[in-house]
Amino acid sequence: DAKTTQPTSMDCAEGRAANLPCNHSTISGNEYVYWYRQIHSQGPQYIIHGLKNNETNEMASLIITEDRKSSTLILPHATLRDTAVYYCIVRVLYAGGTSYGKLTFGQGTILTVHP
Amino acid sequence: DGGITQSPKYLFRKEGQNVTLSCEQNLNHDAMYWYRQDPGQGLRLIYYSQIVNDFQKGDIAEGYSVSREKKESFPLTVTSAQKNPTAFYLCASSIGTQRAGQPQHFGDGTRLSIL
Numbered sequence: 001d002a003k004t005t006q007p008t009s010m011d012c013a014e015g016r017a018a019n020l021p022c023n024h025s026t027i028s029g030n031e032y033v034y035w036y037r038q039i040h041s042q043g044p045q046y047i048i049h050g051l052k053n054n055e056t057n058e059m060a061s062l063i064i065t066e067d068r069k070s071s072t073l074i075l076p077h078a079t080l081r082d083t084a085v086y087y088c089i090v091r092v093l094y095a096g097g098t099s100y101g102k103l104t105f106g107q108g109t110i111l112t113v114h115p
Numbered sequence: 116d117g118g119i120t121q122s123p124k125y126l127f128r129k130e131g132q133n134v135t136l137s138c139e140q141n142l143n144h145d146a147m148y149w150y151r152q153d154p155g156q157g158l159r160l161i162y163y164s165q166i167v168n169d170f171q172k173g174d175i176a177e178g179y180s181v182s183r184e185k186k187e188s189f190p191l192t193v194t195s196a197q198k199n200p201t202a203f204y205l206c207a208s209s210i211g212t213q214r215a216g217q218p219q220h221f222g223d224g225t226r227l228s229i230l
Contacts, residue, residue, distance in 0.1 A: 034218060043121075043205050043221035044158070087157075103150075103207075103219060105157030 004088045009110040012082075018075040020109055022088030025069040032091055033064060034103070035073045037084040037111075044087065044105070047073065078113045085110050118142065121206050121222035127230050128193065128200060136191045136225045138206035145211035147189035148219060151175060152203040161204075164189055165211065193227065201229050 005023040012018040024033065034049040048055055048062045050071075055062045061074040075082055087108040119140045128134045140147065146165050150158040160173030164183040178197025183189055189208075193200045203226050207219040 041203075041224075041226075043119075043207075043223045046218040046220055049218055103158065103160075107157065 004090055004106055006086070006088050006106065006109045008107065009112070012075075012078045012111060012113050014080060014113055014115050015077055018078040018082065018111060018113070020073040020075075020086050020088075020111065021070065022073070023070045024088070024090045027068050027090050033062065033068075033071050034089040034091060035060070035062065036087045036089065036103075036105075037082075038087070038108075039084045045084075047086075078111075080113050080115070083111060083113045119206055119208055119220060119222035121204075121225050123225060124223070126225055126227045128227060129230050131195045133192055133194050134227070136193065136204055136206075136227070138189045138191065138222060140187055140189075140206075140208045140222075142208055142220065143186070144208035144220075145186070146209045146219075147183065148207040148209075149173075149179070149181065149189070149191045150205045150207065152205060152224075158205060161191065200227055202227060 032049050032051050035047040036044040037047055038044045048057055048060050050062045050064055052064055052068055064071045085108040087105050089103055122137045126134055148163040149161040151161055152158050159175050161175055161179050162170055162173050162181045164170040167183055167186050170181050170183050178194055180192045203224050205221050205224045207221045209219045210217040
């Protein structure tokens with residue numbers, strides 16, 4: 001799976017958009033970009049994923065560059081409850097391979113939303 | 116509500132004792148996973164199961180065992196052979212491999228400590 005690079009930490013004011021970048025310059029054509037977040041002492045929460053088109057759901061938007069070497073997760077109106085560690089993960093699905101299903105979490109970005 | 120339930124939330128183990136962590140899901144997912152998270156680190160895959168009565172070792176399976184007798188249940192046993200069991204254990208599930216890119220959904224974890 002391709003390695004990802006994220007900033008260690010970011011701040012955001014409550015009510016403003018939070019834009020979290022992720023670099024994945026070695027991504028392959030069949031690898032997806034996933035975003036998860038983890039609030040302290042809880043399990044990771046799935047946010048969104050995409051292959052090459054931009055995606056939007058009720059939680060966030062995912063913008064993937066045309067060359068797919070980087071992406072940005074956008075939380076349109078951040079709240080205090082969005083304070084968490086955000087993980088960008090690139091993963092390919094192997095049909096029956098030994099790496100099947102594994103999610104490789106890096107260090108992530110600590111997002112702090114302040115009043 | 117559909118989801119993944121892990122129990123107990125906190126567990127204490129005595130030296131030389133086996134303990135079993137429960138994971139139940141009512142999402143009708145075929146695939147289930149066990150991860151371990153140590154402080155300040157990412158998740159590491161212990162075991163995974165693609166279907167009932169089948170499971171595979173992940174990256175750090177030594178000292179652990181699992182069973183998958185029912186689709187909705189995937190218990191993890193931490194044996195006395197696991198010399199450093201203190202960690203946060205996370206169970207996840209996903210639809211499976213038939214639909215590419217399906218995300219994993221996590222429970223809220225079990226925190227295991229050694230007495």
